[in-house]
Amino acid sequence: xxxxxxxxxxxxxxxxxxxxxxxxxxxxxxxxxxxxxxxxxxxxxxxxxxxxxxxxxxxxxxxxxxxxxxxxxxxxxxxxxxxxxxxxxxxxxxxxxxxxxxxxxxxxxxxxxxxxxxxxxxxxxxxxxxxxxxxxxxxxxxxxxxxxxxxxxxxxxxxxxxxxxxxxxxxxxxxxxxxxxxxxxxxxxxxxxxxxxxxxxxxxxxxxxxxxxxxxxxxxxxxxxxxxxxxxxxxxxxxxxxxxxxxxxxxxxxxxxxxxxxxxxxxxxxxxxxxxxxxxxxxxxxxxxxxxxxxxxxxxxxxxxxxxxxxxxxxxxxxxxxxxxxxxxxxxxxxxxxxxx
Amino acid sequence: xxxxxxxxxxxxxxxxxxxxxxxxxxxxxxxxxxxxxxxxxxxxxxxxxxxxxxxxxxxxxxxxxxxxxxxxxxxxxxxxxxxxxxxxxxxxxxxxxxxxxxxxxxxxxxxxxxxxxxxxxxxxxxxxxxxxxxxxxxxxxxxxxxxxxxxxxxxxxxxxxxxxxxxxxxxxxxxxxxxxxxxxxxxxxxxxxxxxx
Numbered sequence: 001x002x003x004x005x006x007x008x009x010x011x012x013x014x015x016x017x018x019x020x021x022x023x024x025x026x027x028x029x030x031x032x033x034x035x036x037x038x039x040x041x042x043x044x045x046x047x048x049x050x051x052x053x054x055x056x057x058x059x060x061x062x063x064x065x066x067x068x069x070x071x072x073x074x075x076x077x078x079x080x081x082x083x084x085x086x087x088x089x090x091x092x093x094x095x096x097x098x099x100x101x102x103x104x105x106x107x108x109x110x111x112x113x114x115x116x117x118x119x120x121x122x123x124x125x126x127x128x129x130x131x132x133x134x135x136x137x138x139x140x141x142x143x144x145x146x147x148x149x150x151x152x153x154x155x156x157x158x159x160x161x162x163x164x165x166x167x168x169x170x171x172x173x174x175x176x177x178x179x180x181x182x183x184x185x186x187x188x189x190x191x192x193x194x195x196x197x198x199x200x201x202x203x204x205x206x207x208x209x210x211x212x213x214x215x216x217x218x219x220x221x222x223x224x225x226x227x228x229x230x231x232x233x234x235x236x237x238x239x240x241x242x243x244x245x246x247x248x249x250x251x252x253x254x255x256x257x258x259x260x261x262x263x264x265x266x267x268x269x270x271x272x273x274x275x276x277x278x279x280x281x282x283x284x285x286x287x288x289x290x291x292x293x294x295x296x297x298x299x300x301x302x303x304x305x306x307x308x309x310x311x312x313x314x315x316x317x318x319x320x321x322x323x324x325x326x327x328x329x330x331x332x333x334x335x336x337x338x339x340x341x
Numbered sequence: 342x343x344x345x346x347x348x349x350x351x352x353x354x355x356x357x358x359x360x361x362x363x364x365x366x367x368x369x370x371x372x373x374x375x376x377x378x379x380x381x382x383x384x385x386x387x388x389x390x391x392x393x394x395x396x397x398x399x400x401x402x403x404x405x406x407x408x409x410x411x412x413x414x415x416x417x418x419x420x421x422x423x424x425x426x427x428x429x430x431x432x433x434x435x436x437x438x439x440x441x442x443x444x445x446x447x448x449x450x451x452x453x454x455x456x457x458x459x460x461x462x463x464x465x466x467x468x469x470x471x472x473x474x475x476x477x478x479x480x481x482x483x484x485x486x487x488x489x490x491x492x493x494x495x496x497x498x499x500x501x502x503x504x505x506x507x508x509x510x511x512x513x514x515x516x517x518x519x520x521x522x523x524x525x526x527x528x529x530x531x532x533x534x535x536x537x538x
Contacts, residue, residue, distance in 0.1 A: 106377045106381060107376075114378075114386075117382060121386045121387075124394065125393050125394065125397075125398075128398035129398050131398070132399075132402045135401065135402050139408070143412070153406065160403065176399075177394065177399045181387070201383075205375060206379040206380045209375060210383035211383065211387065214384065214388075
């Protein structure tokens with residue numbers, strides 16, 4: 001975890017420098033291209049449209065290949081034509097009017113990460129439900145699953161039996177689907193960031209924070225359901241074994257700490273997933289950026305090899321972070337349920 | 342060490358927008374400010390996904406696996422029961438076999454004793470019968486002998502008398518006597534003699 005934080009810090013600080021270096025070179029070319037496009041656009045009478053489209057996809061900094069990759073945008077990229085995969089076309093997502101709740105306005109227009117989350121959810125549903133149906137059919141026919149369904153069963157059972165149930169405590173079975181859904185959703189969202197034209201929705205603080213807040217509410221509700229009125233002991237420190245004066249003093253000191261402890265857990269979940277998913281992408285892009293900075297095929301070999309290695313690491317991290325998020329969610333639920341005993 | 346990391350992060354985060362601006366961007370790179378629309382969508386998508394998966398994926402898989410585990414447990418349990426049952430039956434059979442074998446031995450011994458007794462009785466009976474038959478035969482022989490002796494004696498007496506009669510007749514008339522005796526002798530048979538008496 002600390003290594004991840006370190007790497008992200010280092011790379012965040014170095015990114016703009018690399019970008020700057022690249023920008024010096026590419027700025028002129030970009031400006032020329034832009035001018036040419038505008039001229040063309042004017043010729044066709046589409047200047048406003050072209051400009052608007054570019055603006056719609058978010059601010060574009062010449063030479064900065066990292067920021068657009070790790071941030072959300074209003075456009076999704078897709079392959080324009082079969083071979084020139086490095087020149088994606090951009091589809092501008094529809095922009096809806098913000099919804100006003102009192103004086104608070106929420107813009108619920110879909111963004112790239114919304115689309116990625118939706119895709120992840122769709123893929124998870126299709127894969128798991130197909131596997132579940134095959135599983136049930138095979139179990140009905142031969143008493144055991146076969147092939148793909150057996151593989152999915154192994155994963156589902158691993159998350160259920162090794163991650164969820166041992167940590168959730170006694171009679172924690174009803175929370176197991178939540179842990180499993182978390183695992184598969186985060187896993188697929190992580191993996192979608194590794195495929196071309198994909199984007200890592202779990203590298204967006206809004207997504208990880210929402211998942212962490214959902215987990216927070218599940219944990220607290222689990223605590224209330226398991227402990228009843230005893231749940232208040234997890235907020236207010238009131239130790240009856242202590243002398244009354246010390247008890248009051250400890251109450252005043254410890255209660256805020258308990259509250260901070262409660263908030264720290266989802267905060268840690270948020271930052272852990274965000275930082276880990278962002279860091280790897282920045283490393284890969286920074287390594288690729290080196291190739292363009294040095295403008296040399298010979299020097300390009302080493303960064304390319306390293307980028308491949310980091311991508312493989314990312315593949316592992318995608319599984320690891322989904323595992324850790326769901327494991328910690330299970331541990332937090334188990335802790336607050338156990339506190340009654 | 343921690344402070345170092347923290348200061349690095351803060352420096353980096355602080356430096357990013359400034360440097361990005363320097364590079365010519367009009368807005369800063371903001372990784373940590375929440376987008377409420379995205380949060381809303383995350384919540385909706387995850388909530389829907391959770392209910393869909395719980396109902397259509399995890400439910401059936403868990404149920405099938407639990408059913409399989411239950412079936413396996415039942416199979417193991419019933420195998421254990423069957424084995425115990427088999428062991429019990431085997432012991433029972435063995436005990437029954439032992440009992441039967443003892444009984445058979447006893448039966449054979451009894452039969453042997455009975456056969457011995459029957460044989461002795463038969464021999465005894467045969468002896469007795471033999472003795473009886475011998476006695477009877479002896480008695481009959483004695484009786485026959487006595488009868489034969491008596492008859493022989495009577496025959497002898499008759500013959501002697503007949504002979505004496507002829508001698509007397511001859512003496513009376515030599516020629517005539519001789520002729521008479523001879524004709525008698527020619528005609529006589531022991532039965533005729535006894536019948537003529």
